[in-house]
Amino acid sequence: MNKAKYITTPIYYLNGKPHLGHAYTTIIGDVLKRTFELRGESVFYTTGTDEHGQKNSEKIAKLNISFDEYVEKYSANFKKLFTDLNVKYDFFAQTSFTKHKEIVCKCLQIVYDKGLIIKKKYVGLYCTGCEQFKKESDLDKDGQCPDHQTKPIELSEENYFLQLEPYRQWLVDYINQNPNWIQPINFKNEVLGMLKTPLDDLCISRPRNRVPLGIEMPFDKDYIVYIWFDALINYISNLDWPNDIAKFNKYWTNAIHLMAKDIIKPHCVYWPIILKSLDLPLPKNIMVHGFLVGEGGIKMSKSLGNIIDPEEIINEIGVDAFRFILLYLTNVSKDTQISKNIIYKTYDLLANNLGNLCFRIYKLIEKCNDGVISNPNINSEDQNFINQISAILKDIIYKTEAISDISINSSNLLKVCSDINTYINEKQPWILVKDNKKREELMSVLYVLSEGMRMLAISLNPIMPTISCKILSSMDYDISQTPIEKAFELRKLENFKMKNIGILFPKLETIQEDK
Ligand code: MSP
Numbered sequence: 404m405n406k407a408k409y410i411t412t413p414i415y416y417l418n419g420k421p422h423l424g425h426a427y428t429t430i431i432g433d434v435l436k437r438t439f440e441l442r443g444e445s446v447f448y449t450t451g452t453d454e455h456g457q458k459n460s461e462k463i464a465k466l467n468i469s470f471d472e473y474v475e476k477y478s479a480n481f482k483k484l485f486t487d488l489n490v491k492y493d494f495f496a497q498t499s500f501t502k503h504k505e506i507v508c509k510c511l512q513i514v515y516d517k518g519l520i521i522k523k524k525y526v527g528l529y530c531t532g533c534e535q536f537k538k539e540s541d542l543d544k545d546g547q548c549p550d551h552q553t554k555p556i557e558l559s560e561e562n563y564f565l566q567l568e569p570y571r572q573w574l575v576d577y578i579n580q581n582p583n584w585i586q587p588i589n590f591k592n593e594v595l596g597m598l599k600t601p602l603d604d605l606c607i608s609r610p611r612n613r614v615p616l617g618i619e620m621p622f623d624k625d626y627i628v629y630i631w632f633d634a635l636i637n638y639i640s641n642l643d644w645p646n647d648i649a650k651f652n653k654y655w656t657n658a659i660h661l662m663a664k665d666i667i668k669p670h671c672v673y674w675p676i677i678l679k680s681l682d683l684p685l686p687k688n689i690m691v692h693g694f695l696v697g698e699g700g701i702k703m704s705k706s707l708g709n710i711i712d713p714e715e716i717i718n719e720i721g722v723d724a725f726r727f728i729l730l731y732l733t734n735v736s737k738d739t740q741i742s743k744n745i746i747y748k749t750y751d752l753l754a755n756n757l758g759n760l761c762f763r764i765y766k767l768i769e770k771c772n773d774g775v776i777s778n779p780n781i782n783s784e785d786q787n788f789i790n791q792i793s794a795i796l797k798d799i800i801y802k803t804e805a806i807s808d809i810s811i812n813s814s815n816l817l818k819v820c821s822d823i824n825t826y827i828n829e830k831q832p833w834i835l836v837k838d839n840k841k842r843e844e845l846m847s848v849l850y851v852l853s854e855g856m857r858m859l860a861i862s863l864n865p866i867m868p869t870i871s872c873k874i875l876s877s878m879d880y881d882i883s884q885t886p887i888e889k890a891f892e893l894r895k896l897e898n899f900k901m902k903n904i905g906i907l908f909p910k911l912e913t914i915q916e917d918k
Contacts, residue, residue: 406443406444406445406657407444407445407446407447407653407654407657408439408444408445408446408447408654408657408658408659409446409447409448409449409642409654409655409657409658409659409686410432410435410436410446410447410448410449410658410659410661411432411448411449411450411637411638411641411658411659411660411661412428412429412432412449412450412451412661412662413428413453413661413662413666414450414451414452414453414496414497414498414634414637415450415451415452415453415481416452416453416458416459417452417453417454417459417462417473417474417477417478417481418458418459418461418462418477420480420712421480421481421484421713422703422710422711422712422713423695423703423710423711423712423713423729423741424663424694424695424703425481425484426484426488426713426729427692427695427729427733428661428662428663428692429450429485429488429490429492430488430490430726430729430730431661431692431730431806431809432448432450432490432492432661433448433488433489433490433491433492433726433865434726434730434809434865434866435659435661435803435806435809435865436448436491436865437491437864437865437868438799438800438803438809438865439803441800441861441864441865441882441887442800442801442887443887446493447493447494447641447642447654448491448492448493448494449492449493449494449495449496449637449638449641450481450485450490450492450495450496451481451494451495451496451497451498451637451641452474452477452478452481452495452496452497452498453498453630453633453634454474454478454497454498454499455498455499455616455617455618455627455628455630455633455634456534456609456614456616456617456630456633457531457534457609457614457616457630458531458532458534459473459616460614460615460616461531463616470499470616474497474499478495478497482495484713484714487713487714487717487722488713488717488722488725488726489722489723489726489868489869494641496637496640496641498618498633498634498637500640502640502643503636503637503640504618506636506639506640506643506644506645507618507628507632507633507636507640508618508619508621508628509645510632510636510639510677510681511607511620511621511622511628511632512621512622513680513681514565514677514680514681515621515622517680519565519566519680520563520564520565520607521563521564521566521604522561522562522563522564523561523562523564523604524559524560524561524562525558525559525560525561525562525564525606526557526558526559527557527558527559528542528555528556528557528558529555529556529557529558530548530551530553530555531553531555531556532548532550532551532553533548533550533551534629534630534631535631535669536558536603536606537555538603542555550665560610560613561610562606562607562608562609562610562626563606563607563608563620563623563626564604564605564606564607565604565605565607565632565676565677565680566604566605567602567603567604567605567672567673567676568601568602568603568604570675570676570679570680571598571601571602573679574598574672574675574676574679575595575598577675577685578591578594578595578598578671579595583688584685584687584688584689585667585671585688585689585691586688586689586690586691586805586806586807587691587735587736587807588736589736590664590667590671590691590736593664593667594667594668594671594672597668597671597672598672602672605629605632605673605676606629607628607629607632608620608623608626608627608628608629609626609627609628609629609630610625610626611624611625611626611627612625614627615627617629617630617633618633631669631673632673632677635669635670635673635674635677636677638658638660638674638686639651639655639683642654642655644683655683655684655686656684656687657687658686658687658688659686659687659688659689659690660674660686660688660689660690661690661692661806662689662690662691662692663691663692663693663694664691664692664693664694665694667689667691670689671689688805690805690806691735691806692733692735692736692806693733693734693735693736693737693738693739694738694739695729695733695738695739695741696738696739696740696741697709697710697740697741697742698740698742699740700738700740709742711741711742711743711746713725716743716746719911720746720747720750720908720911721908722869723866723867723868723869723870724750724753724867724908725746726866726867727753727813727866727867728746728749728750728753729741730809730810730812730813730866731749731810731813731814731817732745732746732749733810734810735806735807735810736807747911750908750911752817753817753908754907754908754910756817756820756821756824757816757817757820757859757863757907757908758906758907758908760820760823760824760856761856761874761904761907762904762906762907763824763827764823764827764852764853764856765877765901765903765904767827767832767833767849767852768849768852768853768901769901770833770836771832771833771835771836771845771849772836772845772846772849773900774900774901774902775898775899775900775901776846776849776850776853776896776899776901777846777850777896777897777898777899778850778893778894778895778896778897779843779846779847779850780843780847781847781850781851781893782844782847785847785848785850785851788826788851788855789851789854789855789893791822792819792822792823792855792858792859793855793858793891795815795818795819796819796858796859796861796862796891797858797862797890797891799812799815799816799862800861800862800865800887800890809866812862812866813866816859816862816863816866819855819859820859823852823855823856823859826851826852826855827848827852830848832845832848832849835848850893850896853878853896853901854893854894856874856878857874857875857878857880857894858890858891859874860874860875860880861875861882861890861891864882870907873904873905873907874904874907876902877901877902877903877904878899878901878902879899879902
């Protein structure tokens with residue numbers, strides 16, 4: 404069975420500073436990648452930047468710098484954020500790469516030669532924010548684009564179009580026959596709604612004199628390629644299709660596209676039809692999440708002062724806590740309100756549960772047995788307890804397939820922390836230590852605690868890689884050197900001396916004052 408997976412994030416527009424939303428999708432991809440890799444699957448994970456089109460062109464004009472300088476400077480912001488977020492991407496896609504541009508042209512030529520592209524005059528409303536033509540029905544009651552809160556401009560021009568309507572029924576059938584293709588289900592239903600009425604032809608070019616920045620159409624030098632056609636192709640140019648068919652075949656059948664709900668139309672309507680017109684199979688899944696919004700459900704914006712800068716939060720609470728908190732707070736099928744206050748409160752929760760638990764376990768083992776653990780005869784009650792939590796922790800690694808699993812995993816991790824805390828309170832090792840006849844019982848509890856903490860740290864690894872390794876190193880456990888099949892089995896320990904874990908989540912004095 405082909406176990407290789409390919410995970411993609413959208414390629415982000417270069418024109419702004421990367422923000423919380425970009426961080427969120429990219430962290431999700433990283434957690435999926437780390438989870439799959441932990442269970443031995445090979446993963447190719449890509450993110451990147453979308454560098455052509457009107458938005459970027461306007462920004463370059465404003466900055467009065469060259470395209471090359473712009474691309475270098477602005478893509479560096481995204482690369483820095485992803486490094487600071489500890490994201491292990493395998494390839495950073497940039498639409499200005501020569502190879503990508505050549506592949507876009509190849510695709511267009513194939514579709515053009517098949518007679519699927521027509522040239523015609525079009526009059527319509529155009530939203531620069533979306534880089535898309537809009538229908539009246541797409542706009543709000545004030546005639547504005549709901550996502551950008553701006554009125555689209557009226558445009559009349561001759562362009563090249565890809566016909567979508569001939570593929571509409573095929574796409575509806577595909578979605579119905581593959582009910583998990585678009586996840587979660589509410590977004591699948593939204594796409595089926597878009598496919599209820601005939602599809603307009605997709606304008607795939609822009610006159611060079613209006614939008615000069617982009618790839619030249621291979622069959623007409625007066626036009627450049629529409630930014631969405633250009634950008635979507637990154638998903639196959641990253642795999643070097645059609646030059647490296649082996650690589651493409653290895654990864655494409657298990658491709659997962661991640662994104663927020665804003666761009667489901669290009670991904671769930673345009674992209675499958677482009678692939679079909681290229682005679683290519685569709686990606687395995689489109690996984691969608693809701694928006695992160697400011698307090699009161701209001702979109703984050705600079706003017707409202709409710710923007711959250713991911714770099715600022717990472718500096719305050721550390722990257723691992725930041726990654727965990729974002730996943731813990733969100734529900735993929737809905738929008739999630741987020742504020743600094745909610746983040747700090749969740750940090751406290753994390754410190755009080757996971758942080759205190761690990762320290763408590765270390766301290767108990769140290770106080771009750773000088774920090775030494777051996778595997779004793781575990782009594783059946785303790786065995787049942789460790790079996791129960793190891794089953795939950797194992798599922799976190801083995802059963803994760805989708806974005807929705809990741810949010811559930813983060814809650815389950817905290818639940819396991821509280822289960823272990825309850826177990827400690829019930830077993831009361833500080834009482835057992837006082838009675839020599841209870842020595843065997845005490846050793847069983849200490850062993851279960853240390854093994855429980857080890858398994859917890861393993862399942863935590865994809866979300867909090869650094870903290871997980873910190874916990875594991877106190878037990879001389881190298882996650883990269885131990886086969887995952889053995890990870891959730893009890894270890895043999897012979898007078899093993901545990902090291903101090905230290906404080907995992909320091910108290911944040913300055914932040915406490917802000918609350
Ligand atoms: N360039 C296109 C994508 C082309 S992909 C072939 C684009 N870029 S974007 O910079 O606007 O990025 C949109 C994506 O950023 C969303 O789909 C989502 O992944 C992420 N987010 C941006 N803002 C977000 C929120 N407020 N909340 C959650 N995710 C958001 O569209």
